[in-house]
């Protein structure tokens with residue numbers, strides 16, 4: 001880590017120089033006839049192949065990456081049997097102990113920033129070593145260790161947990177949340193029930209058919225090759 005960084009355009013850099021820039025991405029796309037055709041078809045107009053349109057295409061693809069019909073979704077639609085007894089107890093705890101205050105909405109989280117350690121700051125083994133969260137953006141002391149409340153959909157599939165990635169066990173992550181965010185020591189049974197509920201948030205995963213990529217042309221920039229003025233103005 002640290003060697004590659006992405007800026008807000010998602011441009012990958014090594015420590016010395018960019019390996020991928022908007023100009024290079026545009027030049028590459030423009031050099032491949034099948035992409036030019038596909039961009040013209042999708043976006044129309046003479047400037048169909050652009051970095052911004054490439055970003056739009058990626059965003060449109062990302063909107064298809066949804067995971068519908070989790071047991072919890074079916075439960076919300078009225079199927080009482082979609083959740084086990086334990087999961088229903090977990091849901092109740094999730095709402096009544098206060099988890100839902102931060103992990104709310106369609107994705108059970110992702111909507112706002114909160115300090116990690118509202119009540120009690122977790123130990124150094126749980127907090128990320130080189131990452132003070134929002135503090136890095138705002139430089140305000142009160143933003144130290146402030147993070148976005150993680151969306152909890154599919155959380156059972158995505159260990160390790162927290163920014164530090166130090167916690168692999170869902171029950172343990174839940175117990176830490178109880179302790180640090182709510183000042184409440186959850187019993188083993190409570191942590192298990194909440195975790196069982198969180199496992200009901202696993203939806204149908206998208207199936208992606210990888211496309212066969214179109215062939216490049218002689219003017220396609222090669223890896224490591226400086227972009228020539230001609231390729232850039234194509």
Ligand code: HEC
Nearest residue numbers: 098099102114147148149150161162163173174177178181
């Ligand atoms: C005050 C707001 C707040 C409350 C209350 C809260 N959380 Fe969180 N939760 C967060 C934040 C912020 C993070 C992100 C921490 C990080 O990434 O280091 C998080 C992360 C998590 C994660 C890790 C997800 C991942 O993918 O890494 C789980 C699981 C979780 N919370 C479950 C719960 C449960 C269960 C409760 C109730 C017992 C709860 N949270 C209460 C704010 C809150």
